[in-house]
Amino acid sequence: MSAAIALLLKLLKKGAEADIYLTMWGNRRSVLKIRKKKEYRNEVLDARIRSTRTVREARMMSEVKSFGTSTPIVYFVDPKKFEIYMQFVKGPVVRDLPDRKIITLCEKIGAVVGTLHKNGVMHGDLTTSNFILAGKKLVILDFGLSQRTERTEDQAIDLRLFKEVLNSAHVGIVEKAWASFLKGYGRAAGTAARERVISQVRVIEGRGRYANVV
Ligand SMILES: Nc1ncnc2c1ncn2[C@@H]1O[C@H](COP(=O)(O)OP(=O)(O)O)[C@@H](O)[C@H]1O
Numbered sequence: 001m002s003a004a005i006a007l008l009l010k011l012l013k014k015g016a017e018a019d020i021y022l023t024m025w026g027n028r029r030s031v032l033k034i035r036k037k038k039e040y041r042n043e044v045l046d047a048r049i050r051s052t053r054t055v056r057e058a059r060m061m062s063e064v065k066s067f068g069t070s071t072p073i074v075y076f077v078d079p080k081k082f083e084i085y086m087q088f089v090k091g092p093v094v095r096d097l098p099d100r101k102i103i104t105l106c107e108k109i110g111a112v113v114g115t116l117h118k119n120g121v122m123h124g125d126l127t128t129s130n131f132i133l134a135g136k137k138l139v140i141l142d143f144g145l146s147q148r149t150e151r152t153e154d155q156a157i158d159l160r161l162f163k164e165v166l167n168s169a170h171v172g173i174v175e176k177a178w179a180s181f182l183k184g185y186g187r188a189a190g191t192a193a194r195e196r197v198i199s200q201v202r203v204i205e206g207r208g209r210y211a212n213v214v
């Protein structure tokens with residue numbers, strides 16, 4: 001990146017996988033997400049992974065809009081530079097909100113996830129940092145690990161991960177937040193689908209315990 005361009009960028013977040021800059025796209029405030037090189041990965045493989053995730057993220061962010069899911073608008077993608085320019089969404093991430101608010105919002109999160117699953121998309125990285133509350137709208141981010149799948153097993157992986165996030169980052173409200181999430185999920189995906197996925201989550205958790213014992 002040249003120094004002149006760098007002057008127009010403000011580093012917003014340094015993530016594990018990507019750096020997030022605040023910049024402009026034309027006259028619109030924009031976020032530039034650049035996937036970083038991982039030194040421990042083979043160089044060719046590393047470039048392939050970053051490129052695939054960049055393309056997948058941009059494509060899925062646009063596709064899920066047709067389900068009514070709110071995501072940042074994609075302005076520009078450069079798979080060779082591992083860059084996405086997207087709409088800047090103003091507002092806090094759910095992770096940083098007060099507990100009471102998180103419990104309520106988990107119902108909306110559940111509905112967003114239920115809608116994705118019903119339409120054959122798993123997110124792959126459901127954390128409370130990947131949702132921004134923009135006014136009354138809940139915007140979902142970070143589709144680099146998303147997949148097209150109708151499998152209950154994949155849907156259960158999404159739910160299990162979210163539950164783990166609640167357990168580690170929001171330990172005081174796990175039960176209420178999880179119940180709230182499931183309520184929203186059932187509303188969007190249907191109760192039969194919800195029960196199917198929950199029972200698969202139990203299977204995963206059962207396996208987990210078994211693995212610990214052995
Ligand atoms: N379009 C956006 N608008 C506003 N903030 C964003 C946007 N995209 C990302 N962020 C901020 O940057 C953080 C990391 O972005 P994310 O896409 O989740 O990357 P990572 O893969 O590193 O988690 C988010 O949790 C959010 O705080």
Ligand SMILES: [Mg+2]
Nearest residue numbers: 015129130142
């Ligand atoms: Mg993220």
